[in-house]
Each structure stands twice: as C-alpha cells, then as structure tokens.
C-alpha cells in the first residue's frame with residue numbers, strides 16, 4: 001500500500017489485516033488520539049475481547065506547524081528500530097513493537113492506555129516513587145550498551161549509520177540551540193516576559209556555553225540517545241514506567257537524555273506556581289521534585305558505574321582516573337543540556353503544558369521567569385559543576 005495518512009476507518013481496516021491480533025468478526029473501534037507535535041496516533045480496540053493496540057503513523061510534515069514544514073517519514077523507521085533496541089536493553093520499560101510498515105511509515109505497538117502521560121500526572125500533583133529507579137535503569141542500560149564502553153566498537157559505527165537522523169536533529173539544533181538566543185520567527189514568547197527573552201540574545205556568557213553544548217550535540221556520537229526524553233514521552237503509574245516516542249534517536253552526547261528528564265522535572269517545579277494553591281502543599285511537592293532530580297542522577301550514576309565495572313569492553317578505559325573523569329563530564333553535560341531544554345520550552349516554538357496551561361497571565365509569567373532563571377543558571381554552571389546538589393541549590397533559590 002503506497003503512503004497516505006490513514007483515516008480512522010482505514011486504520012480499522014489495517015488493524016483487521018494484522019495477523020493474530022483481533023478476531024475476524026470483531027467490531028473494532030478507532031480513535032485518533034495524537035496530542036504530540038508531529039504524528040497521528042490511532043487507538044484501535046475491540047470492546048468485546050478487551051484487546052487493543054496503538055498504530056502510530058508519521059505525517060510527511062510537522063503536525064504542529066502544518067504542511068509548510070515538510071518532515072521525513074524515515075523517522076517512523078528510526079522510532080520503531082530504536083524501540084526494539086531499547087526493549088532488548090531495558091525490558092519492560094518501553095512498549096512492545098508488533099510491526100513496522102515502511103510504506104505507510106506506521107508502527108503497531110502495545111497499548112499503554114492504562115498508564116498516564118507523566119507530564120499530566122505531575123501537573124495533577126501525583127508522586128511516582130519508582131520513577132527514578134525505572135528511568136535511571138532505562139538510561140544507564142540504553143546509553144552504556146550502545147556506547148563504545150559497552151558494545152563492539154565496529155558494530156557501534158554501523159549502528160551510528162543506522163541512526164543518521166538529520167532532519168530531526170536539525171529541529172533540535174534550531175529549536176533548542178539557536179532560536180531562543182536570537183530574534184527568530186520560530187520563537188513563541190509570552191507578552192509579559194518579552195524583556196526576559198530579549199536578555200537571552202545579548203548574554204554572551206550564556207551564548208558561549210550554549211555554543212559549546214551545541215557543538216557537542218553536533219559532533220559527539222557517544223551513545224544511541226532517545227533524543228526527546230521529556231515527561232510527555234513517558235507513560236507512568238505508581239508501579240510502572242514506559243518510555244515512548246524515540247523518533248529523535250541518533251548517536252549523540254549522553255547528557256542530552258539525562259538532562260531532558262531533569263529539565264522536565266524542573267519545568268514542572270517552576271509551573272507549580274500555578275497549580276498547587278496552598279503554600280505548604282506546593283513546597284512539599286517541589287521538595288518531592290527536587291528529591292526526584294537528585295535520585296535520577298544518583299541512581300543513574302550508580303547503575304552506569306556498575307555496568308562499567310562489570311561490562312566494560314574498552315581496555316584502555318580501565319585506566320585509573322578515566323571513569324571518574326567520564327562521570328564528571330557526564331554530570332556537567334547533563335546540567336548544561338537540562339538548562340538548554342528549560343529555556344527552549346519558555347521562549348522557543350514548542351512549550352509545555354506545565355507552564356503554558358496556567359490560565360492567569362501574571363502567574364504564568366512568574367513560572368516562566370523561574371524556569372528561565374533556573375535554565376540559564378544551569379547553562380552557566382555546566383562546565384564548573386561538581387555535584388547534582390548544585391542544581392538543587394539553584395532551583396531552591398528561585399522560589
């Protein structure tokens with residue numbers, strides 16, 4: 001079947017043709033539930049049997065902007081192949097892929113509708129005690145075993161080729177490492193914080209750090225990244241965590257993924273200005289978010305370190321001092337990328353509901369300024385950072 005975006009009816013017809021999923025006479029229901037910036041997502045269910053699947057289809061353009069922003073369909077291949085690798089390295093932490101259809105740029109995968117999108121869960125003020133353990137395991141396993149530390153180095157070079165993802169990387173390069181620091185037409189700036197946004201464009205100390213982080217994003221093929229690991233790409237319950245949507249996957253600096261998780265916890269921290277109304281409740285939730293930031297880094301560090309001790313394939317990397325140097329640089333990158341990811345969600349094209357959905361303009365502006373202050377401080381700190389506690393201290397000072 002040649003490429004065309006499916007309608008809900010066509011999605012049902014396609015699902016009927018899948019082997020061993022639905023009974024031939026099943027009365028299937030279809031709903032397009034995509035709420036992301038780029039793709040169609042169909043939820044197909046058979047109420048009689050309780051069976052359901054997700055069919056995600058790439059559009060030939062960025063949905064958030066429209067047909068004027070063409071975008072490669074190859075991102076569907078990247079996403080399905082990344083999910084399969086991630087499942088092999090971090091079982092239980094991603095949806096299972098049943099099928100990938102290259103013609104239709106379509107991935108059929110496990111339905112995770114019994115989970116909620118973490119961004120929504122955090123906005124509602126829910127706590128997820130197992131999250132740090134799960135996400136640190138996901139990141140430690142996927143990053144270590146796709147890097148030169150944990151896999152055959154010739155195979156790794158071939159895998160770098162498999163995940164060449166120029167168009168999606170260009171989105172990141174522009175939206176995260178360029179637009180927020182210039183007067184770009186892509187930017188989306190709340191009227192009340194125009195002066196704060198303008199200050200970014202003249203801050204040379206800040207822009208130097210962004211240029212260095214951007215250079216690393218452009219040139220360092222350290223590991224296979226998820227590439228867009230924000231809380232809208234994480235499904236969660238109190239018991240379970242599932243990472244979805246790795247269409248931005250490519251070989252890049254590990255800190256970009258870890259920084260994305262931390263940035264999105266801190267964006268919610270800033271956004272709490274508009275959600276939890278009583279001060280004690282808000283302080284308690286913010287303390288939970290900061291504890292989670294610390295836990296994510298510390299559990300990642302411990303798990304990655306344990307993999308290093310047990311599975312290192314690179315002999316020279318055993319040299320005393322190298323691991324410590326590597327982990328310190330990884331923390332510094334994490335902090336720098338976390339900062340960049342916060343700033344882009346305030347002044348760049350695509351915002352986050354944690355802040356964007358605050359209805360009162362003044363309250364939203366306060367949350368935006370908190371996020372900008374934390375983000376820019378993290379960017380300026382990155383190469384000097386020694387400990388994750390410095391991140392917590394910066395965040396605490398802003399509220």
Ligand SMILES: Nc1ncnc2c1ncn2[C@@H]1O[C@H](COP(=O)(O)OP(=O)(O)O)[C@@H](O)[C@H]1O
Nearest residue numbers: 035036037038039041054095110111112113245
């Ligand atoms: N495996 C899944 N199970 C249930 N719902 C899903 C699944 N994958 C995606 N969704 C739903 O579709 C939405 C958009 O999916 P996402 O992969 O983030 O798309 P995009 O790439 O367009 O951002 C998610 O927020 C979620 O509501």
Ligand SMILES: CSC[C@H]1O[C@H](OP(=O)(O)O)[C@H](O)[C@@H]1O
Nearest residue numbers: 036037038062064175228232350
């Ligand atoms: C023009 S794409 C903007 C933005 O959207 C992506 O997120 P998602 O696919 O999860 O909606 C990604 O973060 C891009 O930077």
